[in-house]
Amino acid sequence: MKLSKSKPEETAEAIGAAMQKQNANIKGYNVIKGFLNISLNSTFWTAALKEVSNVDNYGFHPKSGDKVLVEFSSPNTNKPLHLGHLRNIFLGDSVSNILSAAGKEVVRTQIINDRGIHICKSMVAYEEFSPEDTPESTGLKGDRLVGDFYVRFDKEYKKQVGELIEKGHTEEKAKEEAPLMQKARETLKKWESGDEKTVALWEKMNGWVYAGFDETYETLKVTFDKLYHESQTYLTGKDIVREGLDKNIFYKKDDGSVWVDLTADGLDEKLLLRGDGTAVYMTQDMGTAVLRSADYPQMNSMVYTVGNEQDYHFQVLFKILEKLGYEWASNCYHLSYGMVELPEGKMKSREGTVVDADDLVKEMKKNAEAQGVDRGSYDDLIPEERKDLASKVALAALKYFILKVGPKKNMTFDPKQSIDLNGDTGPFIQYTFARTASILSRAENTNPTIHDVEPNDYELEIIKIVLRLPEVIKESADKYNPFLLAAYCFDTAKAYNTFYQNTPIFQAENEAVIAFRVLLTAQVNKVLKTGMNLLGIEMPDRF
RNA sequence: GCACCCGUGGUGAAAUGGAUAUCAUGACUGACUUCGGAUCAGUUGUUGGGGGUUCGAGUCCCUCCGGGUGCACCA
Secondary structure, X not given: OOOOOOOHHHHHHHHHHHHHHHOOOEEEEEXXXXXXXXXXXXXXXXXXXXXXXXXOOOOXXXXXXXXXXXXXXXXXXXXXXXXXXXXXXXXXXXXXXXXXXXXXXXXXXXXXXXXXXXXHHHHHHHHHHOOOOOHHHHOOOHHHHHHHHHHHHHHHHHHHHHHHHHOOOOHHHHHHHOHHHHHHHHHHHHHHOOOHHHHHHHHHHHHHHHHHHHHHHHHHOOOOOEEEEHHHHHHHXXXXXXXXXXXXXXXXXXXXXXXXXXXXXOXXXXXXXOOOOOEOHHHHHHHHHHHHHHHOOOOOEEEEEXXXXXXXXXXXXXXXXXXXXXXXXXXXXXXXXXXXXXXXXXXXXXXXXXXXXXXXXXXXXXXXXXXXXXXXXXXXXXXXXXXHHHHHHHHHHHHHHHHOOOOXXXXXXXXXXXXXXXXXXXXXXXXXXXXXXXXXXXXXXXXXXXXXXXXXXXXXXXXXXXXXXXXXXXXXXXXXXXXXXXXXXXXXXXXXXXXXXXXXXXXOOOHHHHHXXXXXXXXXXXXXXXXXXXXXXXXXXXX
């Protein structure tokens, strides 16, 4: 504007005229309120579409050489996964996929919180109440069995506290002196000193939990490349603290505790090691980070998928790592997400309102199958195929429902609404995909190509959307936001359905038009599959 | 108390500081002698309040209101 020294309208007019002169692809232009709109020739669009149809791995970006480690899931080993974990897992899994499609080398990882008082509680309850139980003998999934002991501990512990209070103890003292709690503390101490029997039990029970988790991850179709365990990383953390102390980045208080002063960075002072030399949460997170950079020397950034209640924690962690001189620290990203609530309110484990991940998935599958049967589209399938298809639909519903909301927002998970398969849902997109697959299989004998076809408005719309995929993947990756890709898939499905409803394919006026529309359908098929797969959602050829 | 996040049709969500705020859902009305109707078309209805910056604010700043989270020698 400053350059041209004229009104926006006139400048736009001039630019438009000049561009049309120079570029044969430009059909025309107009100026509205100072905005220059350019129309391109249809040959430009069809040529672009043809190019796309010839590209392998369309949408994927070339390898950039960047290596990023993505942490997600990261459960405690004292209870089964729940709805909150699902949001974490779906986010982490899809962000991993998307980053990889955007050209980065991705390592999927989790840190397993396998030590501490929580697992000791389950161990104590196990030994006290049913030391013979195993997943085999009870028929329970390992994580569920251990989780039940944790609940049992809490119940019995409360009983003991109540009894002590009745005997005249203060609440504080009763909580401290309840025999179960004392036993849990004792167990923790024994574990830390390496007591053989305690460690053996700990290993046995954690083993049950891992087997249970593996089963859940398998049904969710989620995998990891590398696992870290806190029982190992907290020791490295202590070394790092010592190192920082030597370099005067940290300081020691009179009682022997170690701190870092971040007030100059607008943060607080933070404890890194207790007075008795034991580790805190921050200690082990430092250890884990450093251990990872040692395991993957090429790594130049990390993504932590952790709930937004830990926003401050990660601000501090990244700042500390920066102070310690790790170059990758400035590229670290906390993929922070909001809580998942239920229509009745927050999930509270104490009130038993937690939605168990396995139960939820099972329920969704049951429902998807019932709906498929209702529709009559499962009639020619054997039970096994029905289950498989229903499972894909159910997971699509669940994953899409959660991923279509930007991560930062708190969301309400309404089980009833999530199995509603109309509108902006995963199954809707699967349905559209199956529609393209069905057309393509019918078109086996046509050679999908472009002769000399003038696309109609519906077709033009689809071409434009198909062309956007690489850019959407890039933006999703840059913003660590699968939502953008989810919205893109939905837009694509919607555009295709509109086209489909208004434009006959096999009844088109001549062979050239049929071939073109089949080609168009093939591109939609490709784009939907790529996009949804990056969200961790499988696309069935029939629905 | 201090810090951070969120507030958009009845409901759930979009929108690098840019055009007439976009979708879905709900409600209502239509469309199958046609390739899969879980589809499509149409009607309805929206930026928490008040200031400010800007040619231009849902977006940035201040303030108030409402919701959430964090501020442990817990993880």
